[in-house]
Amino acid sequence: MAVSREPREAKAKEFAYCPYSKFRVGAALVAHDGTVFTGCNVENACNNLGLCAERTAITKAVSEGYRSFKAIAIASDMEEEFISPCGGCRQFMREFGVKWSVFMTKPDGSYMDMLVEDLLPVSFGPDDLKKKKASSE
Numbered sequence: 332m333a334v335s336r337e338p339r340e341a342k343a344k345e346f347a348y349c350p351y352s353k354f355r356v357g358a359a360l361v362a363h364d365g366t367v368f369t370g371c372n373v374e375n376a377c378n379n380l381g382l383c384a385e386r387t388a389i390t391k392a393v394s395e396g397y398r399s400f401k402a403i404a405i406a407s408d409m410e411e412e413f414i415s416p417c418g419g420c421r422q423f424m425r426e427f428g429v430k431w432s433v434f435m436t437k438p439d440g441s442y443m444d445m446l447v448e449d450l451l452p453v454s455f456g457p458d459d460l461k462k463k464k465a466s467s468e
């Protein structure tokens with residue numbers, strides 16, 4: 332008998348707290364050892380304090396000692412579009428490397444995957460902070 336499992340990012344979307352946008356997003360982040368951290372968007376009455384699903388998942392992982400990731404999958408309710416991470420989340424992902432995968436999904440299970448470095452080309456990262464001019468020290 333065929334068994335279909337709901338993807339972790341779709342399950343995480345069910346917990347989205349988004350009374351203002353009504354736009355539910357879920358994420359499932361896979362660490363180097365296979366451990367999965369999920370996240371959802373968490374909005375706030377003070378609008379700009381809202382958190383994206385991706386950043387929720389990454390923050391959960393880092394706060395439990397994980398800094399190396401293989402992939403993140405993102406889910407929304409958009410039937411016609413793959414959910415694409417915002418610029419802030421791309422930078423947040425980039426902090427932990429550029430060679431890991433972002434799976435942008437649709438509710439039907441289809442997806443588009445790209446590397447962090449392709450979603451955020453010519454990026455600024457942790458190593459750049461070590462490259463300032465010697466004279467400014």
Ligand SMILES: O=c1ccn([C@H]2C[C@H](O)[C@@H](CO)O2)c(=O)[nH]1
Nearest residue numbers: 352354356372383384415416417
């Ligand atoms: O990739 C995305 C795009 C949007 N959102 C959230 C932010 C806000 O709560 C809502 C509408 O932008 O969706 C995410 O969590 N991840």
Ligand SMILES: [Zn+2]
Nearest residue numbers: 383416417420
């Ligand atoms: Zn975002």
